[in-house]
Amino acid sequence: MTVLLATDATYRLLPFRFMRLDESDRGLLLTAETGEYLFLSEAQLDQLVNRRLPRHTPLYKDLLARHFIYEIDGHDPLPEMAAQYRSRKSFLFGGPALHLFVVTLRCNHTCQYCQVSRAPLGGSGHDLSAEHARHAVDRLFESPSPVLTVEFQGGEPLLAFDRVRQIVEAVQARNSEERRSIRFVISSTLHHLDEQVLDFAQEHDIHFSTSLDGPAFLHDANRPTPERDAHARTLDGIRRVRERLGHEAVSALTTLAARSLEYPEAIIDEYVEQQFDSISLRPLSPYGFAHSSRQRLDYPMARYVAFYKQALAYLITLNGQGIRLSEGYASLLLTHILTPFASGYVDLRSPAGAGIGALVYNYDGGVYPSDEARMLLEMGEAGLRLGSVEQPLETLLRSPVMGLLLSAGIAEGLPGCADCAFVPYCGADPIEHYARQSDPVGHRAFSAFCQKNMALLQHLFRLLRDGDDLTQRVLLSWLARRRLADLPVPGYRG
Amino acid sequence: MPWSFTLSLDETTYPLGVVQRTVYALADRLTCLVAQQPGRVSLEVMPLLLAGEGAPSAETARALLYRNLNDFALRERIRLETQGLCEWLARTALKEAGL
Incomplete structure (x- = not known):
């Protein structure tokens, strides 16, 4: 195909993508390679690509300033564009920063949607050994990242609190020489808190993350316990953590089963009542018991999107009334849209965050590139194991599994994504596509990941x-x- | 009886790559068989069986196809005119990572 480039125009195009949002006169969304954006009409897009934009108009100036065009004899925008691009991809430079330790698969809950396929409370063979924990700490410090997050997962990590203690103490002892900035988080139901745990958490500045699915009738239905008091005990745990460690020491997130989608306001009201300042409205994932129970629990992504829009509108109303409660996923998408900075969220990155941004040290001594990869193990899929915790980090990251994930994990090169205007703000998730479509690349037209992110970004x-x-x-x-x-x-005061 | 129709497209205006990207983007609504003849690309189009009652009408499908064909043709034009710049940006931005 021969392309005739106009040589008498004052400007040239820089790389950009476009998407039709609607038929309005600002219905076309243009996004630059650096992530800046503008809304145009179809006529304006036609003028732009055919070099007929009048030079001294506000639109021309906006397109120039936001790196959609450059002037042939003017300022060279490429160095500053490269700097913006570098900021957006800055997560590539530090090595894995999130390290998850699955200290046990045992749990006393019987959550219907359990992603990790928990083991029974009295089960054996599902705890991380002391020796594997020592090796995992060595792996942690082989990451060059100056900032590290150590997250304890399960099952219920507090059922293996001795292992948590061992790891925290080993990390902090080693860090007296390494001098990294390290944050500890325990993901827990908070049902097994005692003074020993709270004392230790206070001494070592450990934070907690818990699940709160909404008011009692929803939370208890989703997360049954033999005593049927999951919601009450979780609230008690939240109260105890806040009293000892401070209000900000515990965060919560929801998991939305099908019934949850009928109650957006009730779920949000529960978070307001419990004085959280952030809520994460996350849909069901295709792992563990959520997969095996999907006939009963699952729902089309379109239904989740409708729920989300209703919830977001309610949140905006509440914030206008002076209640401070943000939605977690919206906040990170806004970071991607309105700033050139990475959000730190490993599940929405390109290149994909699995392995590059996060590592999981599983109870069986295996190392996995993400939490979801180790969940697939319990579903019978062991193919995403990077190796053993005894192997050096460099060997683990050179695993053929990493090659597979990276070859399917760069959104800018994936079919569908390469043309998508949202690619600067979105990411690739080869593990979810592998779980849902048995193919790490997946087909975008049938991708729940794409459907969700497309709808929310739009x-x-x-x-x-x-x-x-x-x-x-x-x-x-x-x-x-x-x-x-x-x-x-903005503007003048008074 | 589900509808079907065939489009015969000038390959100069709609190269094979543009047609393929269009077909990919509409795969959740339409089933398309792509064939090449000298100077032409033909599309045999029918509704996706899985779409059921959500499948578009033939008229809607035709409009959808032409809009997407034109949009992907424009995207290809932009890509050709800016060829090399994306790669330069990524290479320059990420060289400190050894990439």
Whole structure:
């Protein structure tokens, strides 16, 4: 195909993508390779690509400033574009920063949607050994990242608290020489908290993450215990952690089963009542018992998206009334859209975060590139194991599994994604595609991952384009992690 | 009886790569058989069986196809005009990582 490039125009195109949001006169979303964006009409896009844009118009200046065009004899934008691109991909430079230790698969809950395929409370052979834990700490410090997060997962990690203690003490002893910035988090039901655990957590500045699926009738239905008091005991655990360690020492997230989708306001009201300042409305995943029970629990992604939009609208209303509660996924998408910085969320990156950004040291001594990869092990799929915890990190990251994940984990090169206007803000998830479609690349038209992110990004962009002043300010407050009342008001005061 | 129709496209206007990307993007709604003849690309189009009652009508499918064909043709034009810049950006930005 012969392409005739106009040589008498004052500007040239820089790489960009476009998407049709709707038929309005700002219905075309253009996104630059650096992640900047603009809304145009079809006529304006036609003018742009055919070199007929009048030079001194506001649109021309916006396109120039946001790196959609450059002037042939003007400022060279490529070095600053490279700097922006580097910021956006900065997670590539530090090595794995998130290290998950699965200290046990045992748990006393019987959650219907359990992703990890928990083991019975009295089961054997499902605990991380002391020797494997020692090796895992060695692997942790082979990562060059100056900032490390050590997250304890299960099952229920507090059932193997001695192992948690061993690992924390070993990490901190080693860190007296290494001098990294290390954060500890325990993902727990909080039902096995005692003073010993709280004393240790206070001494070592350990935070907690727990599940709160909404009010008692929803939480207890999703997460049954023999005593049928899961919700009450979780709230008690939250209270105890806050009393001893501070209000910010515990966070919570929801898992949405099919019935949850009928109650967006009730779920949000529960988080308001429990005085959280962030809620994560995450859909069911295709792992563990959620997969085997999908006939009963699962739902089409379109239904989740409808729930999410309703929940987001309610959250914006509440924030306008002075209640501070942000939605976690919206906040990270806004970081991707409105800043050139990476969000730190390993599941929405390109190249994919599995292995590069996170490592999982499983109870069986195996090392996996993500939490989801070790969940697949319990479903009979062991093919995503990087190796043994006794092997050096360099060997683990040179595993053929990493080659497979990276070859399917760069969204800019994947079919469908390569053309998508949202690719600067989205990511690749070869493990989810492998779990759902038995193919790490997957077909975008049938991808739940794509459907979710496409719908949520479209919704956020429409809010950014059309939202009223309150909506814009609430979204900005989530991005800035500040109270709405603390956001500066543009223009002259008084 | 499900509908079907065939489009015969000028390969200069709609190269094979553009047609393939269009077919890929609409795979959740349409089934398309792509064939090449000298200077032409033909598309035999029918509704995706799995789409059931959500399948588009023939008229909607035709409009959808032409809109997407034109959009992907424009994307290809932009890609050719800016060829090399994306690779330069990535290479320059990531060289400190040894990439």
